[in-house]
Amino acid sequence: MAKPVHHQNHQEAITNDKTVFGFWVYLMTDLLMFGVLFAVYSVLHGNIFSGPSGKQIFDLPFALTETIILLTSSFTAGLGILGARSGSKNQVLIWFGVTFLLGLSFLGLELSEFHKLVTEGNSWQRSAFLSSYFALVATHGLHITFGLFWMFITMLKVKSKGLTPSLTRKLTLLSLFWHFLDIVWIFIFTIVYLMGVV
Amino acid sequence: MEQFILGRLTWDSLPHEWFTLGGTGAFATILLGVAIFLTRVKRWKWLWKEWLTTTDPKKIGIMYLIIAFLMFLRGGLDAVMIWLQQSIGTSTSPGYLGATHGYLSADHFQQIFTAHGDIMVFFVTMGFLFGLINLIVPLQIGARDLAFPFLNSLGFWLYFAGVVLINMFFVLGGQFGSTGWLAVAPLSELQFNPGVGVDYWIWSLQVSGVGTLIGGINFVVTILKMRAPGMSLMRMPMFTWASLMGMILVVSIFPILAMTMALLTLDRYLGMHFFTLDNGGNAMMYWNLIWMWGHPEVYVLIIPVFGIYSEIVSTFAQKKVFGYTSLIVAVGAITLLSFSVWLHHFYTMGAGADVNAFFGIMTMWIGIPTGVQIINWLFTMFRGKIIFKTPIYWFFGFVSTFTFGGMAGLLMALPPVDFQIHNTLFLVAHFHTMIVGGALFGIFAGFTYWFPKVFGFKLNERIGKYAFWTWLVGFFVSFVPLYILGMMGAVRRMDTYSPSLGWQQLFTVSLIGAGIIMCAVGLQILQLIVSIRQRNQNRDLTGDPWNGRSLEWATSSPPPFYNFAVIPEVHSRDPFWEMKKEGKKPIKYEDIELPKNTPMGIYISGFAFLFGLAMVWHAWLFAIIGIVGIICCVLLRTFDEDTEYVLTAAEVEKIEKKNAKRYA
Numbered sequence: 001m002a003k004p005v006h007h008q009n010h011q012e013a014i015t016n017d018k019t020v021f022g023f024w025v026y027l028m029t030d031l032l033m034f035g036v037l038f039a040v041y042s043v044l045h046g047n048i049f050s051g052p053s054g055k056q057i058f059d060l061p062f063a064l065t066e067t068i069i070l071l072t073s074s075f076t077a078g079l080g081i082l083g084a085r086s087g088s089k090n091q092v093l094i095w096f097g098v099t100f101l102l103g104l105s106f107l108g109l110e111l112s113e114f115h116k117l118v119t120e121g122n123s124w125q126r127s128a129f130l131s132s133y134f135a136l137v138a139t140h141g142l143h144i145t146f147g148l149f150w151m152f153i154t155m156l157k158v159k160s161k162g163l164t165p166s167l168t169r170k171l172t173l174l175s176l177f178w179h180f181l182d183i184v185w186i187f188i189f190t191i192v193y194l195m196g197v198v
Numbered sequence: 199m200e201q202f203i204l205g206r207l208t209w210d211s212l213p214h215e216w217f218t219l220g221g222t223g224a225f226a227t228i229l230l231g232v233a234i235f236l237t238r239v240k241r242w243k244w245l246w247k248e249w250l251t252t253t254d255p256k257k258i259g260i261m262y263l264i265i266a267f268l269m270f271l272r273g274g275l276d277a278v279m280i281w282l283q284q285s286i287g288t289s290t291s292p293g294y295l296g297a298t299h300g301y302l303s304a305d306h307f308q309q310i311f312t313a314h315g316d317i318m319v320f321f322v323t324m325g326f327l328f329g330l331i332n333l334i335v336p337l338q339i340g341a342r343d344l345a346f347p348f349l350n351s352l353g354f355w356l357y358f359a360g361v362v363l364i365n366m367f368f369v370l371g372g373q374f375g376s377t378g379w380l381a382v383a384p385l386s387e388l389q390f391n392p393g394v395g396v397d398y399w400i401w402s403l404q405v406s407g408v409g410t411l412i413g414g415i416n417f418v419v420t421i422l423k424m425r426a427p428g429m430s431l432m433r434m435p436m437f438t439w440a441s442l443m444g445m446i447l448v449v450s451i452f453p454i455l456a457m458t459m460a461l462l463t464l465d466r467y468l469g470m471h472f473f474t475l476d477n478g479g480n481a482m483m484y485w486n487l488i489w490m491w492g493h494p495e496v497y498v499l500i501i502p503v504f505g506i507y508s509e510i511v512s513t514f515a516q517k518k519v520f521g522y523t524s525l526i527v528a529v530g531a532i533t534l535l536s537f538s539v540w541l542h543h544f545y546t547m548g549a550g551a552d553v554n555a556f557f558g559i560m561t562m563w564i565g566i567p568t569g570v571q572i573i574n575w576l577f578t579m580f581r582g583k584i585i586f587k588t589p590i591y592w593f594f595g596f597v598s599t600f601t602f603g604g605m606a607g608l609l610m611a612l613p614p615v616d617f618q619i620h621n622t623l624f625l626v627a628h629f630h631t632m633i634v635g636g637a638l639f640g641i642f643a644g645f646t647y648w649f650p651k652v653f654g655f656k657l658n659e660r661i662g663k664y665a666f667w668t669w670l671v672g673f674f675v676s677f678v679p680l681y682i683l684g685m686m687g688a689v690r691r692m693d694t695y696s697p698s699l700g701w702q703q704l705f706t707v708s709l710i711g712a713g714i715i716m717c718a719v720g721l722q723i724l725q726l727i728v729s730i731r732q733r734n735q736n737r738d739l740t741g742d743p744w745n746g747r748s749l750e751w752a753t754s755s756p757p758p759f760y761n762f763a764v765i766p767e768v769h770s771r772d773p774f775w776e777m778k779k780e781g782k783k784p785i786k787y788e789d790i791e792l793p794k795n796t797p798m799g800i801y802i803s804g805f806a807f808l809f810g811l812a813m814v815w816h817a818w819l820f821a822i823i824g825i826v827g828i829i830c831c832v833l834l835r836t837f838d839e840d841t842e843y844v845l846t847a848a849e850v851e852k853i854e855k856k857n858a859k860r861y862a
Contacts, residue, residue, distance in 0.1 A: 047478030128478030131470035
């Protein structure tokens, strides 16, 4: 009852096709969830109640640093995918390793920004503006955390099993997810930080 | 420490009221009965292996239908309780069972209509539709399974976890949300509803909502990527088109619901201020967000049903569907336009005449493609030769009822009219006409139409027709009084009205209608029992009991677990009609790859249920256990390489030959 080889490739092609497509559909639903958060932020960003406004709490150089780190991580993820396409396990591990470290630094910076805001009394409970800011940026941060977790597990698998077709497909999905988070961050940087300070 | 483990659970949370004791007792009795039955017939292992861990969409579909039906009985019971309270309770009548008037306190009454709405929309109608789509769409497109079989199983079990969560308050807490089915803010905020009721609402819908979203993605990818060779989009059957449109709506709108509920959760659990009355919250935003989900949702409920009617009208008029392209364009238009009308649910909230006018115009526009659908069905029947069986009866019931209720909707689309009848019983009558006369009749129609395919024998025709007529009469007797009452100014969601208004007689008439509907449901249950007992006389031996046109009728009844031994090649619309004309061709069998059964869907949903329940009670330890459990199970699943098996060509041939002998 051995699997005929030509069927396996045929099945793989079909599986690739519908899995990647399905993941795109999921990414669009995730984008819609962020859309709601952006809509809520636009409605509520003026409701500062007795608390600070964006101008008073946003540090543009800091946000720019975060942005550059994340954009670079997207670039290194791309290099990792190039390595996967050319079948090089080492390239994949190195470049996704760099991506992981960059992502981790981004998270660290973001958490320090949150910590600063909370300790000075500007937590999410202070005003609707702060609630919507924290919800939007922290949701993005949670997605980044999940992505880092996913990246770590995938690297373990690549290290032990090499670049199988199934793992190559999973790397494609991971990189789609990572680039998607990068795009969302660009919107956050623009709408929240840049437009908040102007 | 105790707080970390048990949260706000106390001894008082256990059942001690007449309804919590009744509900818990009922569940316990049913579960005990099922357990005893399974033990006596020694079917535990069979149940686990063949049904609970399955990835076969035909079985998952049947499980959806069963759970949806059970929830239908629960939601119906809620409805009867509402009817009873409004008939026997007035603002001056005596009170029973601890109530001031009637037998339900005002708060309890509010919980009942809230639960009724959520159960009927989320767990009954969507459950039935997901069941039918699982059962029929893969067959219609010539596929063996959905795109993601494991996710299909997971989606069902998350739905089931939601079902258990929404019923859990009987056992723990005794309180459901009393905010109306959409839990609008600021009423649903901590300031006005700090108890567990709204939290039960949130978590049961969030958990099952993930299942719905997963299912929606699954169906979209299946229909777009797994059609048989030769089946272009414009050759798909109407039910598949309608399901595609409905599922595109699902994936577009459920993220909005999930996020809106999450924002409410953040307000309630972390003290945020999205919709609160203080610190800059904006309650109107909740209304906009929730109806941005809510309006397209009602189209999710009706669009697949339009597909069912297209199939039935075409089959029973023995003619191909009239205006296939215009039907698809119309359904597409409804799908798109459904996003542009949401404000008509709150004209009176103060957006101003200009804004109201825009939404009023868009709401009237959406009636046009709906009309196109109806006209196409009528023209399909024109010059056809109609076979009068139960499914087409349901269509006739639908077309008259839905048109009538739709007119009421068009009336309310006009803001100046709506200012008079907004939130009256006129509105309640309108949307029930749409959902019952439209969606529910369609589900009954689809159920009677496809029953022989799924179970292998036909339903009893005579009882089916009695059930239909009883439903139709019962529906009009219950809801026409509500239209009248609404016109006279009866506000919705009131547990008593003043007897001096002279309305009680109409409420009594409505209650009689409810009784007639209960008889109708009884007849439907009788039909099932009788049909099962007579199944050997009514076996479908050809796979094609109605002289159908689409591919599902090309399989045996019920189909083999792999659907098609050989994936058919499609050359036109109504491919089975063509196949019948061309006659049988010789078949060459091939190996088939199929997904294995898996219990992971059950385990993940079990942890999701635990998480939801723990969050309701603020029992953080168990919430963490729930999350960790989900993550571990998901990880285990991703490490599992062995998720499929091969059915060799020889085995396929053996099964096919055995089936052919049975159905010779």
